[in-house]
Amino acid sequence: MNLNRYIFILAVLIPAVLRGQGLIIPSGAYVISKGNIVLQANWQNNGTFTQNTGTVMFNGNVQTLNGGPTVFNNITVGANSTTTITTAGHSLKAVLLSNGTLQAGGNLTLLSTAGQTALIDGTGAGEVLGNITMQRYLASGFGYKYLSSPFQHATVSELADDIDLGASFPTLYRYDQSLASSGWVHYVNPSDPLAVMQGYAANFGTGALPVTADITGVVNNHTVSLPALYNNHQPYTLGFNLVGNPYPSPIDWDVSGGWTKTNIDDAIYYFNAGTADQYTGTYSSYINGVSSDGIAGNIIGAMQGFFVHVSDGAYPVTGALSVQNNTRVNDLNPNFHKEYPNLSPMLRLTAAFADESYPPDPVVVYFEDTASTRFEERLDALKRLNTDPRAPNLYALSTDNAMLSICAWPTLKDSTGAIPLVLQTDRAGWITFKGQDLERIPAHWHIYLRDTTAKVTRSLQTEAPYRLYLNKGEYKNRFYLVFQRKDNAGPDPGSNNNAVFNAYSAAGRLYANMQNVAAGRCYITVTNLLGQVILRQELMGNGVHELKGPLSSGLYIVSFYAPQLQYAKKVLVTQ
Template sequence: MKNSINIIWRDTIKSFGLSLSLIILLITTPSFGQTVNNFKSSSPNGENIIISMMENTIPRKNSYIQIYNADVNIINLENWSLIAIANGNEVCTWSLSGTIKPGESKTAGSNRNRNFSPDFTNSSWKNGNNKWDGKDDGAKLYYNSNLIDNAYSTINWSDGVLLRNEDIGNANTNFTESEWSTYSTSFDETSHNCRLPIIDIGPGLWSELTTDFAKGASYNIKGDVEVDIANPAECYSIYIQKDNTLSIRPLAALTINKNLNNYAGNAAFTIKANSSGSGSVIIYGISDNGTMEQYFDDIKLQNWKFISSPVRNAKSAIYENDYLMYYYEPQMRYVSITPSDVNLKVGRGYTVKKSQDSIEKYEGIFNSGEVKIPTLTNTLGVSYSTDGYSGWNLIGNPYTSSIDWDKVELPSKVNGQVSVWVMHTENGETVYDWKVWVKSFWSIFGFGDPEAHYIAPGEGFFVFSNDMENISFDSSVQLHHFTENNTKNVPTPVLNEAMEIKASGNNFSSSFYLRFLDDAKFDFDPQLDAFKRLTESKKLPQIYNKLEETILAANSIPHPAEDDILHLAFTCGTEGAYKLDFIGIDGFDYEQNFYLKDNISGEITNLRQEQTIEFNYKFSDPENRFDLLFGLVSGTNDLEKDKFGTNIYQSAGNIYIKTNYPQKQNLKVEIKNLLGQSVYSSKTINDFTNGKDLNLPNATYLVSIIDKDYYMTKKVAVYK
């Protein structure tokens, strides 16, 4: 090897929880000032390509062989070939072509592979690999007929996968069993774990320094390097020696698939933040020291921000001269933290009011891997709750990246919702709202507000527990996410039969979410619904579903019957004009009826024809302002209103008569069937103003209102 292997003593490793006081790490240390060239190859030209993985699966056409470039150079694959061997016989040959970057994996397989499209295909592989089942099977890699790497022996890997160990980055013409491990689970065909190559980069921008390398490469940072892309940037491991720095710009992202090795102190690895957001880092292996910045919009002690520490052993001194509190569930209140030496527990949420410095810095070892959240409690054992009651626990995102709430594993006693405190500012005015997301459950997609789906790095949030419970996070919940439409590597599901009902006014809005699920119920479902937490922001219009026991910000209900009604409550701290938008109705079955009844004006609107409803709000209005009706409401749209605004219609079996006729006290009611036979008559319409059930059979009727100077008839279908 052109570079020697150094033994590096790291006493900081003690903080990783290992039992040894000192651990010897064998790593390949790059030589400074030159490109690392720490490999040995059997290739005549010195190139170092290895067979990195072989997977046999059923159907056999999905089996493949992976090669990996452990070199520091881009390699031309002309004159390279890969041969599969089954039971000692050569059964398929792939002639390789093109180039392969350092740290890049490529695959060889069948052109009929159903799982992915291999880089190199051979139609004979489908028939030639029937016996390639991990018993006396393997592959060999050649350059100009010279054997470069040998992955064939009688070792049994019939469990499914034979994988090259991560510390092996050198081709070997003799199969060595200790270099390989067998697995029964599949791996990502586009990547491979290997400590090589380690490449010097810097100084400069990541986007310009790494164009010739793939995500499997490791980097030794030289000078000052900035990660400036959000795709994200990706590598195997990072090495930072003394007097060198690596920083991640705001809204840029870096994935480290193995380890962060920082030998230069906290300031040498920095995740930046500003008013647009913070940078994002995911470390799937062992973490190390660094600095993460957090931006605060308010530094005038006006607004609270919920936070959580992304590093171990952070102290309350970070927020000295600010107001810092945590939520104590047993007493259902916030408790102030005044000493400067209080540990900020990893996974606990806190709330802070800032009086200075819009940028705060956390310094220490970044949290990574499994993180156990402080125990959740419900002291009073209350199963239904809104703001200020037992069962709410303030926890936090402990990572340097966002987390996907859908991927968090929750015990049955913890509700599926997350509540996130979100600030919005318009024209110099600020409101806060509790945004909610209900996590996916079995095969059911999560739903709610996208602002709560992905929780920002270092952000605190509330969950509701029905009893004492423990939860933990791990790296599988992490992702790079900056805005609703800028999620990295995460597909956005399209939800059918889900609706957002948005209340807007005063330049602000909040929403209630509704969906149909056959396994749900109209009452509260802990795994499928979300409590509504009201805010005191006077300019924020708030819409929610009112149940007998509680109020909901999101509700999953079964497909409703004709006479089912969903009560929609509205409140705001400011009187005035508002509107409701019903978003997503087109995603429901076209035969499903949706009508909105205004319980003050009595107006009923067919939401299939009009999805925006405008109304005026006064403090004296009843809380249950609207009802969402699911049955057929007939008579409202078959004829234009006359000059008196008369409406005759039915809903859920009740017949309604609304009119501004000046002498309506003189109006008589006559109802006939389509044969002209009278089925009902009355000398007044008073009983019909709020709906009257006449117990009529399901049919179509002619409903007439009559006075000496006025007459109107409407055809009304009664269905209940």
């Protein structure tokens, strides 16, 4: 519907697109919009407006949004428009895209619910000026949450309606890795800044019901940089720095070219509040498409704080971290953090006081052709120790004694390999080891947990979980993950015994060819000689497949993963 005049609406259902100079909804009128409304002039709602889908688009030159409080689904400000929100109480459920200028004036709230959190689209070529309020839904208000501010000049006072800044035990902390003891520093002065791209630990109390936190300010946009980060190699902080998402939208940690990470490891670390003690919790980690717990991932929600590690070296090590708009994603429900899958063979082993239904602690091992047995900043995630005494601490040890929550290991080439594990418990009790997830493990690989003290070897693939009683303490040089290849086992029906793989380049393009693969399905990864994963892809159907990715001239390793078989080939690509 196209109307070259102001539209006065009494009652209407808008199913598709409504175009007009401006729109006035009089008092008592009711409008339901399922489509787009495109305006060249002003918006004035004095009645009732309901929009579950669709967008209100401001495409004029100078426009105002006024009238009574209105809940919008999407708002788009056109490239030539300056739109000013002049009345209070307006809110947004989904996406705000500004290709022009939106003057918010403190009159717009980005809503957050259990289902989704509104965001500002980072692809917009324009600006959003003036104060905006952003909400963040939390499924439980129990204990500490790691938060960050998406605004330029917000202060601690913004959290006063969410946490008790005057409590006898401080409820807000910043993190200082240079301290010799605990890195946590009380930070409850209402006038202190919530620094851009810094993370904070906020204690929301003992209530288990959902809460919605909110902060108000002028949003960050474009490139955001932290002051220098450091690793002073202190015995407690160990070079970890608490940072945060600086934008009013989720961001992708894995976006190539969107980050500057100088002397920053590739892993990120999240905190998960406990359910029994409001001051403790557990940590999860993510790196290279692998999640320690199956939840932590590369998508970092708005207002989310997280740890990064400044690389080890000649101390003190100086790191730099900055982020650009192209890392921002329009994910309305990132669940604060979620996993992006890696296609390599992977296993997740957990240890827990399972008899008491206490939380498990996982360690993940995955296999990469380019991995080594030493700690590698681009492939491995370090272990941040849990503070919840109900959860043990389980981690792998690299050959240079790094404590790993995620361990990249060379693809098995010998008949047997072993990874030492360490278990720490803050209480005595019955511990259960369980092979929680074994994914894409070739059929001729056999994986065991070995207890050298009890002289027990337990298959993680075919036997029941391993249960034993342990006293409080650290258990080192006792538990091992053991891997064995048994290539002489007879092929199963539907095996890949006769499978053929090949990879080659032609005219600057990369191709994979698979033949005689059972079910016509396999996974591939493409890595450069630095071990960086350029592409992951699932191939469906025997034959030739083009591997489309950001490939420049150079030498690449194409790895195929199919049941009972792995194959890798180096391919030279010339552009």
